[in-house]
Amino acid sequence: AQSVTQPDIHITVSEGASLELRCNYSYGATPYLFWYVQSPGQGLQLLLKYFSGDTLVQGIKGFEAEFKRSQSSFNLRKPSVHWSDAAEYFCAVGGMEYGNKLVFGAGTILRVKS
């Protein structure tokens, strides 16, 4: 079974609309959770991270994510999408159960229509 699931391969939203990208992890009592963004041909940029504490975390570029332990989820949200947000978004998990590495989901491609 996949450790990290991003159920949506593609999502299209209109510019100015709100966005939610889903992420579920399979296991881990204390997971460390991350969202990265990747523009075409580029490396990954860290958007935000969750280690512990407040379950709603703020990141760069107006993104936020909420950790819900009961649902094993860490969904990424943005209230108003800009055309420059079009990219691929990856959720990743780390922690003791995953060893000394990050385990990534397969990614969600975001398209923004004007």
Added chain:
Amino acid sequence: DTGVSQNPRHKITKRGQNVTFRCDPISEHNRLYWYRQTLGQGPEFLTYFQNEAQLEKSRLLSDRFSAERPKGSFSTLEIQRTEQGDSAMYLCASSSVGGYQIKSSYEQYFGPGTRLTVT
């Protein structure tokens, strides 16, 4: 801080040739990771170093692959006798870990990647 850099950015090679990639991590980071990303997938872990010691290798890292970090600074990843299945983006990341702050090691910063095409 110039971030993580990788060279070359693109490499086209013929099957059977050897290739070597270089990664320069963020200067104060003592951990360095290599990941591989194929089309439509997220990055997959290959190996990581703490300082100059290679501490873990994935089973994805066949014996044709070797990685080094001789002085605990930059790292090289060599692929011998390349195969078409090696075509991918090779990503390097770095992080810092010290004392009991293990969780900081997971906050990894990635370079732009080297895209390898084997023809």
